Amino acid sequence: MMKLVAKTLYGLENVLAEELISLGASEVKAANRAVLFNGDKNLLYRVNYCSRTALSVLMPVGDYRIRSKDDLYKCGLKIEWDVFMEADDTFSIVPVVNSPHFAHTGYAALILKDSIADYFRNKSGRRPSVDTGDPTILINLHISNDQVTISIDSSVVPLFKRGYRQEQAVAPLNEVLAAGILLMSGWKASSSLTDPMCGSGTIPIEAGLIACNIPPGKFRKFFGFQRWKDFDEELFNKIKLEYDKLAGISTVKICGSDISELAVSQSRSNVSRAGLSDIVSIELSDFKDLKSADDHGYVFLNPPYGQRLHPDELDGLYSMIGTTLKHNFPGNTAWLITSNKESLKKVGLKPKEKHTLFNGALECTLLKYEMYTGTRKAEKP
Numbered sequence: 030m031m032k033l034v035a036k037t038l039y040g041l042e043n044v045l046a047e048e049l050i051s052l053g054a055s056e057v058k059a060a061n062r063a064v065l066f067n068g069d070k071n072l073l074y075r076v077n078y079c080s081r082t083a084l085s086v087l088m089p090v091g092d093y094r095i096r097s098k099d100d101l102y103k104c105g106l107k108i109e110w111d112v113f114m115e116a117d118d119t120f121s122i123v124p125v126v127n128s129p130h131f132a133h134t135g136y137a138a139l140i141l142k143d144s145i146a147d148y149f150r151n152k153s154g155r156r157p158s159v160d161t162g163d164p165t166i167l168i169n170l171h172i173s174n175d176q177v178t179i180s181i182d183s184s185v186v187p188l189f190k191r192g193y194r195q196e197q198a199v200a201p202l203n204e205v206l207a208a209g210i211l212l213m214s215g216w217k218a219s220s221s222l223t224d225p226m227c228g229s230g231t232i233p234i235e236a237g238l239i240a241c242n243i244p245p246g247k248f249r250k251f252f253g254f255q256r257w258k259d260f261d262e263e264l265f266n267k268i269k270l271e272y273d274k275l276a277g278i279s280t281v282k283i284c285g286s287d288i289s290e291l292a293v294s295q296s297r298s299n300v301s302r303a304g305l306s307d308i309v310s311i312e313l314s315d316f317k318d319l320k321s322a323d324d325h326g327y328v329f330l331n332p333p334y335g336q337r338l339h340p341d342e343l344d345g346l347y348s349m350i351g352t353t354l355k356h357n358f359p360g361n362t363a364w365l366i367t368s369n370k371e372s373l374k375k376v377g378l379k380p381k382e383k384h385t386l387f388n389g390a391l392e393c394t395l396l397k398y399e400m401y402t403g404t405r406k407a408e409k410p
């Protein structure tokens with residue numbers, strides 16, 4: 030059993046914690062943008078391959094309290110680096126430092142680098158070199174005041190890089206965020222799903238993967254742990270086979286649409302790359318012309334945030350969203366995510382739920398609206 034840390038986006042910690050429990054993790058504890066858990070090598074591989082909301086999985090190899098910057102050098106010498114790599118391998122350090130001991134983040138990384146080099150030189154006379162582009166081992170150095178945690182990143186390429194989205198719209202949603210919203214929303218693959226502003230198709234594709242039980246790691250060519258000295262290829266192949274076998278077909282209707290021809294063509298290519306053309310359809314349409322065919326469907330909306338539109342156009346767009354949802358989607362549940370708090374007021378519907386999430390560095394609000402049928406109309410705030 031090892032102590033492990035799965036990193037995620039702000040606001041998705043609880044969803045990730047549930048995913049980890051369902052994958053078999055123990056001692057699961059949500060933290061800020063991360064979830065701590067216990068697991069073995071099998072679980073480490075499984076989380077990388079199957080988690081929809083983890084950005085990366087770190088394996089801490091040293092936890093220390095330091096009194097000075099020199100202590101960091103000594104800590105680096107205490108770790109048995111030769112368990113993870115050879116003197117001929119390469120490494121890179123990602124520092125996240127907030128400590129009075131270090132005025133510059135890069136300086137802390139430099140000290141750890143020297144310490145790792147000296148660890149190997151003392152043992153074998155040779156030392157690994159730094160390669161920031163394509164290292165054998167990626168080391169995460171986290172220093173908060175006097176608390177140092179040194180971890181090895183088992184993912185290296187962040188897990189939101191699924192591999193299916195090679196064409197993307199102007200402001201695509203992070204795949205982990207799209208999956209997180211779907212898992213938070215309560216949508217089950219038995220209700221139809223519409224994304225009427227689908228851009229490059231991230232939400233419909235993540236929904237298709239969930240509906241067909243396809244592991245999100247299926248399209249990736251590489252995970253960091255595959256380069257570790259103790260990589261168990263047989264175990265990883267067994268895990269892939271086990272989860273790939275669970276994938277099946279779904280009869281749920283998932284529709285994406287967009288007003289932009291370019292977005293529609295990009296979306297279609299991405300859907301096809303994800304192998305979902307049978308269950309995800311993408312059409313060219315203005316949202317105002319759409320009508321729901323399902324009284325219990327789900328609508329997911331990620332409208333433009335405003336960078337390219339005049340404020341009046343944007344207000345008009347958000348007001349159209351409210352009107353269209355109210356009149357054309359009775360009985361549906363709608364989830365809308367945007368970073369534009371001002372335009373959001375123009376939607377004119379009272380949200381049932383409100384959450385703060387981050388799309389990369391951009392703070393966003395996620396709202397849930399319920400469209401009533403008959404006399405119980407959605408109220409104005």
Ligand SMILES: C[S@@+](CC[C@H](N)C(=O)[O-])C[C@H]1O[C@@H](n2cnc3c(N)ncnc32)[C@H](O)[C@@H]1O
Binds near residue numbers: 201
């Ligand atoms: C923020 S992007 C969506 C990004 C998408 N979630 C993704 O991951 O790629 C907003 C999209 O809304 C589309 N859009 C703007 N006005 C629209 C309208 N009236 N009807 C349908 N789509 C519209 C834009 O063309 C753009 O692709």
